[in-house]
Amino acid sequence: MSKIRFASIWLGGCSGCHMSFLDLDEWLIDLAAAVEVVYSPVADIKQFPENVDITLVEGAIANEDHIEIIHQIRKNSKLVVSFGDCAVTGNVTAMRNPLENGAEVVLDRAYKDAVLLRPQVPHEDGIVPPLVDHVVPVHAVIPVDLYIPGCPPPAPRIRAVLQAVVEGKPPEMIGREMLKFG
């Protein structure tokens, strides 16, 4: 049997969901036997590949680079998973949404403060991606197949999902153990 092609990506989040993934600890060794990691922040492949079986998406959609890559992820992945509260609801990343002109005011506060040397909003074309005004969860941009809530989702919950995927069964997202937010 060929290995499951597994990917994970980190968009507008804090990396905490990926850290919780690494909290699978020694089960990672079992996982490595069952899946091929074809794209991930902890691996070196730079282009999102084709024919991915499952992609975990951490984080909300917060800048223009995210919009570009999320469409590619959808196109190339059989199962797209919103991984953690930022991906599921926007969570902390979306806390700037209630501010009017959210992107502009947060940038001005951070980069135009008078105490700074050379105050300016970073903007180099093609390098520094512009922020979107309104941060949105992943499913606002593309259809999502599965949601794993939690900030971050605890490792046993991640394991339960991946275990099912590896066995070719649909993951059961029921009960407090699998569904608690925060």
Add this chain to the structure above:
Amino acid sequence: MTTRVIIDPVTRIEGHAKISLYLNDAGEIDDARFHVVEFRGFEKFCEGRPLGEMAGITARVCGICPISHILASAKTGDDIFAVQIPPAAEKLRRMMNLGQITQSHALSFFHLSSPDWLLGYDSDPAGRNVFGLIAAQPELARAGIRLRQFGQEVIELLGGKKIHPAWAVPGGVREPLTEANHAHIRSRLPEALDTTRKGIALFKQYIETHQEEVDNFGSFPTLFLGMVSKDGGLWEHYDGHLRVIDSDGNTLVDGFDPRRYAEIIGEAVEPWSYLKSPYYKPLGYPHGAYRVGPLARLNLCTTIGTPEADAELIEFRQHGKNGVVISSFLYHYARMIEILASLERIGLLLDDPEILSTRVRAGGGINKLEGVGVSEAPRGTLFHHYNVDERGMITKMNMIIATGQNNISMNRTVKQIAQHWIHGVKDARIPEGMLNRVEAGIRAYDPCLSCSTHAAGQMPLKVTLYDANGNVLDEVGRE
């Protein structure tokens, strides 16, 4: 004509970044830049929210070192409450920070960077990661995973959760340590120490035959800044004074109250990165470049204060002039010595009967309208600074994050590596392994970019080629 190659994304680092390499007509590297491309805006959206929420929200700046933010935030709260926290609370907070230093450094060393040395910079990028390490060296991979797990368990056993525990609060901590958890931590300490000793030996052996990396991965003079203990200038991670030294070992600043950070630290903004560049104000920008984190802390401290780590420190310092080690490649080495120091100190804290005290939280209210809280995060000195109104609502927030303070040095490092390894490039074709070396220079700092831009995201690596007018000629993504 200049050609620009962009590495996007930079991988196996904790955040979103790109690197630009500028090539001249002869195919030599003229310049290099490190770009951080994520930003979330915490300082703004925290305005108007209650002080009590800050530990929970700022923890979400970073999933790798949330404890640093929780502690800096709680300490800022202590300052605003104007209370002295119970001694047991301080000891417990210290223990959690030591657990975090252990897990974060183990992640950097084993999961993220060791594939470069153990599998090789030029090995197949498809397997050059922790999963490749699991396949190639299962015993070592397992030991590294379990060492990180130990650090995470210390955090969980104290705070109830491995990532983002809502535990340290203004005035102390919410829960004491139970006897069962105390016993569990004690039982796992010997294995953690054993793995750490092996990791140190492994790295020492590696550098014996890889002096070229030591000499060219960010080896240059800068200042070093960090905390040392108030008493005797020992290695310090939770509460102390700031010290600044130069590469010759001269002390520029000592016994400095970290609350006054703004007098010595300025921040510059560049149009090509969301990461600000802090500098030592008296020397200006960019001359006032300083490094923070494990390398800085080992250079700054008088001694570490525990026997095994101090023995390693003596050996470590032989890699420097006047005892000051200037190669950023040796951040990796410093990280392992700091794990050893952390484990020894966890042992000492476990021996202290007060660690089981249930008096862990002082009451208090808004007694000052401004507070500063500083701690040593795994990556360096972390500053939180809040202004509040009479009801304790945030009116202004400033954070200076560990990783950012290495920004100027990270830029110099990528340039140094590129200029040393990359020559005579034709048609902007640079071998993948060379690009990986450039990235590895960044990995040495273990930058946490979600932190540093208070951002979200990962670090990409893409190489883009530009002509002299800044037009994109080509982009070399990593295949």
